Amino acid sequence: MKTIGYAAKSSDAHMVPYHFERRNLRDNDVSIEILYSGVCHSDLHTVNGDWGDQPYPLVPGHEIVGKVIDVGSDVSKYKVGDHVAVGCMVDSCQTCDQCENHEEQFCRNGMTPTYGAPDRQTGEITQGGYSKHIVAREEFVMRVPESLDMARTAPILCAGITTYTPLKKFGVKQGSRVGVIGLGGLGHMAVKLAVAMGAEVTVLSRSAKKEQEAKNLGATGVLVSDDKEAMDASANAFDVIIDTVPVKHDLNPYTPLLDIDGTLVIVGQIGPMEEPITAPLVLGRRRVAGSLIGGIKETQEVLDFCAEHDIHPECKMINADEVNDAFAHLEKGDVAHRFVIDMSSLSVDA
Template identity: 85%
Template sequence: MKTIGYAAHSSDAHMVPYHFERRNLRDNDVAIEILYSGVCHSDLHTVNGDWGDQPYPLVPGHEIVGKVIEVGADVKNYEVGQHVAVGCMVDSCQSCDQCDHGEEQYCRNGMTPTYGAPDRISGEITQGGYSKHIVVREEFVLQVPESLDLARTAPILCAGITTFSPLRTWGVKAGSRVGVIGLGGLGHMAVKLAVAMGAEVTVLSRSNSKEETAKALGAKRILASTDENAMKQAGSSFDLIIDTVPVKHDVDVYMPLLDIDGTLAIVGQVGPMEDFMTVPLVMGRRRVAGSLIGGIKETQEVLDFCAEHDIHPECKMIKADEVNDAFASLAKGDVAHRYVIDMASLSV
């Protein structure tokens, strides 16, 4: 299938139009016309080579919403015309204990990311959602609930599941005390989801300047990490802190905020962190953990949860040829919304 996308051809992260071919359908494949593709901060990191050398040319994008245009002979759950979604992975071994438990993201044999990795069968490099079409194995295609706004659904496939999974893993429920570090693309979704679960949510930020925004999202308050007195008074007041900061930073200041057995879950930074002091961990049986997206079952769960609670990411719609401007904005940091590419602006 001939298609077109926007690709990086080197580590300068500059995206240009790129004509390429999608594979012919296998019996268990679904062909999708992409309607909307979210722009994730990890796309910028990846095409920049921040996480290692990349197989350029590379089409990023793992927040995908589209319409089925063709199905393979063995596909049972999808039909032409149906609205569907694809997230951060498009395959896994489907036979290890992690895949059996619905946690394909931790596949013992390595899950296949939506872009930048060898296809498990052909070996060709997967290309992502900044494109007009995609072909995906049926097991990794998701159903989009009718009540969701298609134009604002795409970021749920990454920002949504990335924050939903630790909230579920650490048992957030009514009355849970949750802190969210950062109020950007990940952070604002963490706030919305935790509030919908019944948690008391506090946004942790460098200042109080975003207090109005935080409360509008449902947070009870904002806590400035630079206010030593306020931070001291907030000691031992959180069961879980979701750390969405996407760069190297110091977590020491946050550790005393956790109650006994509390957890700080890192979902933003992928790479080195500042050294941290173990005393608050040892003295309070606190822990620092990491979390990587979620499995297919859990990703479907967050889509359904967002539909049930009318949760949509804060989005800014852009045309395909504006993606470089979006990358420049992300590079500056502190973006409180998710960029979404309207793929109608791209023609084959």
């Protein structure tokens, strides 16, 4: 299938129109016309080469919603016209213990990311959602609940599942005390999801300027991390802290904020961190953990959870030719929402 997307041709992260071919349908494939594609900070890291060399040209995008336009002969879950979603991965071995446990993101043989990785059958490089179409294996396609706004659903496929998984894994429930470091694309979803789980949520930020925004999302307010007196007074105040900061930073101011057996979960930065001071960890049986995304079953679960609780990401809609401007804003770190590309702005004939 001939299609068009926006691709990085090199590590300068400048995106340009790119015509390419999607594979022919396999028996278990679903062909999707992409309607909306979220822009994730990890897209910027990837095309910049921050996480290693990339197989350019590269079409990013792993927050994808659209409608089914064709299905393979063995597909049973979807039909033409269904509203569906594709997230951060499009394949795995399906046979290892992790896949059988619905944790395909930890596939022992390596899951296949939605873009920038070899297809398990042909070896061709997967290309992502900044495009008009995608073809994906049925097992890695999810249903979009009818009550969700399609234009604001895409970020749930990454920002939503990335924060939902650790909130669930580390036992957030009614009455839990949750801190969220950062109020960007990931952070604002962490707030909304934790509030819906019944938690008391506080945003941790370097200044109080986002206080009203935090409250509008359901948080009780902002704890200013540069205010030593306020930080000292908040010792032992949290059961779970979700750290969404996507760059190297210092965890040491935050670990004393955890109560005994509390957990700080890193979901943003992949790479070096400042040297930790272990005393708060040892003396309080506190933990620093990491979390990736969730499996396909859990990603469907968060879609359904968001539909049940009327949770939508805060989104700014852009045209495909505005993606470089969106990347510039992500680079500056001045975004408190998720950019979403309206793919109707891109024509295959362009």
